[in-house]
Amino acid sequence: MNFSAYLKNDAYIDGKWTAAASDKSFAVFNPADGSKIASVADCGKADTERAIAAADKAFASWSALTATARAEKLMAWHALMLAHENELANILTAEMGKPLVEAVGEIRYGASYLEWYAEEAKRVYGDVIPHSSGDVRTLVVKQPIGVCAAITPWNFPNAMLMRKVAAALAAGCTMVAKPAEDTPLSALAIAALAEQAGIPPGVLNILPTSKAAEVGQALTSSPIVRKLSFTGSTEVGRLLLEQCAPTIKKTSLELGGNAPFIIFDDADIDAAMEGLIASKFRNAGQTCVCANRIFVHRSVHPEVTQKLIDRVQRMKVGPGDTAENDIGPLINVAAVEKVEKLVAGAMRAGAQVLIGGDRHAAGGLFFQPTVLDNISNDMEIARSEIFGPVATLIPFDSEAEVIALANDTPYGLAAYFYSRDIGRVWRVGEALEYGMVGINQGIISSAAAPFGGVKQSGLGREGSKYGLEDYLEMKYLCLGGIAE
Ligand code: NAP
Numbered sequence: 001m002n003f004s005a006y007l008k009n010d011a012y013i014d015g016k017w018t019a020a021a022s023d024k025s026f027a028v029f030n031p032a033d034g035s036k037i038a039s040v041a042d043c044g045k046a047d048t049e050r051a052i053a054a055a056d057k058a059f060a061s062w063s064a065l066t067a068t069a070r071a072e073k074l075m076a077w078h079a080l081m082l083a084h085e086n087e088l089a090n091i092l093t094a095e096m097g098k099p100l101v102e103a104v105g106e107i108r109y110g111a112s113y114l115e116w117y118a119e120e121a122k123r124v125y126g127d128v129i130p131h132s133s134g135d136v137r138t139l140v141v142k143q144p145i146g147v148c149a150a151i152t153p154w155n156f157p158n159a160m161l162m163r164k165v166a167a168a169l170a171a172g173c174t175m176v177a178k179p180a181e182d183t184p185l186s187a188l189a190i191a192a193l194a195e196q197a198g199i200p201p202g203v204l205n206i207l208p209t210s211k212a213a214e215v216g217q218a219l220t221s222s223p224i225v226r227k228l229s230f231t232g233s234t235e236v237g238r239l240l241l242e243q244c245a246p247t248i249k250k251t252s253l254e255l256g257g258n259a260p261f262i263i264f265d266d267a268d269i270d271a272a273m274e275g276l277i278a279s280k281f282r283n284a285g286q287t288c289v290c291a292n293r294i295f296v297h298r299s300v301h302p303e304v305t306q307k308l309i310d311r312v313q314r315m316k317v318g319p320g321d322t323a324e325n326d327i328g329p330l331i332n333v334a335a336v337e338k339v340e341k342l343v344a345g346a347m348r349a350g351a352q353v354l355i356g357g358d359r360h361a362a363g364g365l366f367f368q369p370t371v372l373d374n375i376s377n378d379m380e381i382a383r384s385e386i387f388g389p390v391a392t393l394i395p396f397d398s399e400a401e402v403i404a405l406a407n408d409t410p411y412g413l414a415a416y417f418y419s420r421d422i423g424r425v426w427r428v429g430e431a432l433e434y435g436m437v438g439i440n441q442g443i444i445s446s447a448a449a450p451f452g453g454v455k456q457s458g459l460g461r462e463g464s465k466y467g468l469e470d471y472l473e474m475k476y477l478c479l480g481g482i483a484e
């Protein structure tokens with residue numbers, strides 16, 4: 001596999017590639033075969049403080065650039081990411097496991113945030129508000145927040161970081177980022193290209209670590225860090241929100257989901273099947289917006305079930321760097337054990353395995369694509385994020401019933417439904433308590449759209465014009481002494 005010059009072992013702090021202050025490192029493994037890919041600097045508190053100081057120092061000059069000047073650098077970075085998409089995808093597949101074609105898709109998706117925010121940075125408008133006195137003018141300007149911290153997960157090691165970095169840097173902020181322990185290499189490769197694109201020292205700093213809590217504590221407790229953007233589980237998000245409270249940091253939290261995928265009796269079943277396969281099985285089911293509970297109207301249940309089994313039967317499981325494979329390994333042993341436990345619990349509670357249901361014959365971290373029927377909304381498998389290639393079918397009889405079931409969860413990230421009835425499309429779209437709703441559409445992510453959740457799925461939005469607002473502060477200028 002071609003890893004190229006972008007496979008880095010050091011941390012990236014203040015524009016320099018550097019070992020951890022402790023001189024310690026940790027190993028990164030390929031989940032497809034357990035082989036070691038690299039040894040990476042294991043950053044701790046001292047490295048984090050150094051990165052924060054560098055980001056603080058860089059903020060003055062980076063934020064003083066015009067939006068156009070920042071945009072030029074982001075576009076140079078964008079071009080480099082696309083020019084090196086195959087090398088980046090190879091690194092991503094090696095450390096994360098997803099099929100190469102999906103990895104290339106992720107690199108393009110991640111890069112699209114650079115293009116989007118390079119353009120959007122030029123449209124950070126203020127406001128002029130009429131004042132009750134002729135002697136006074138009321139002006140609103142938007143300014144970058146300052147030093148931002150980012151903590152990102154392993155399931156999209158490129159795109160989850162790019163969503164944050166692109167918006168932050170476009171707005172004029174600087175950033176200190178901590179990628180997941182399982183997948184630090186994609187983040188370091190991104191920084192290598194940022195360096196090549198001329199992003200100045202200190203503007204972006206990357207801290208690989210096996211000590212997430214230590215680095216997280218240093219980031220959240222620092223009064224210099226003005227904002228935390230986190231993507232990961234609701235559990236860790238809650239903890240980080242608490243840690244940010246003493247310094248009253250602005251926070252953006254992209255947390256867990258429990259997406260309902262509803263197929264009504266008036267749906268185009270073939271279209272629903274395409275959407276379901278993409279939503280459920282992409283990334284081996286390890287996305288926060290994966291269909292987690294599949295509600296099927298009882299009258300179309302036999303047809304949906306048969307078509308789903310036919311599709312799942314044809315899926316190929318194996319290493320992501322082999323072209324024909326659709327489903328790669330899960331990320332680690334804990335992930336496989338979790339999926340196994342959820343399936344076993346569902347079967348004990350009366351679920352029926354239609355296909356799959358077990359570890360795959362390929363061994364290691366591979367799990368069979370699975371379809372379970374007779375699931376009910378109160379089973380553990382329907383209450384928690386599965387994060388594996390397991391489709392769970394729940395029959396329903398009426399629109400009101402399925403809306404109540406779909407909303408019966410503390411999560412509110414993504415939901416999907418298929419219907420050709422225009423009245424129902426509007427009613428159900430409004431009734432679902434989710435930040436994003438795919439209607440006759442199984443893939444909803446785009447740099448142009450506001451990505452984010454409600455309820456315990458998070459705070460704030462990433463992508464779109466709204467995502468830029470999360471890195472800006474509003475300042476009101478009250479200008480008096482106008483009258484002669
Ligand atoms: P996680 O355990 O919450 O980890 C996410 C990040 O937080 C990782 O970098 C992790 O580092 C770090 N972390 C863990 N404990 C920490 C602590 N005490 N202090 C500071 N940082 C800490 O989640 P995950 O299992 O990696 O990712 C899966 C979760 O992410 C799912 O719930 C999924 O739904 C969610 N997700 C949400 C979105 C969204 O946009 N809403 C997108 C993708 C994923 P280590 O990995 O090094 O421990």
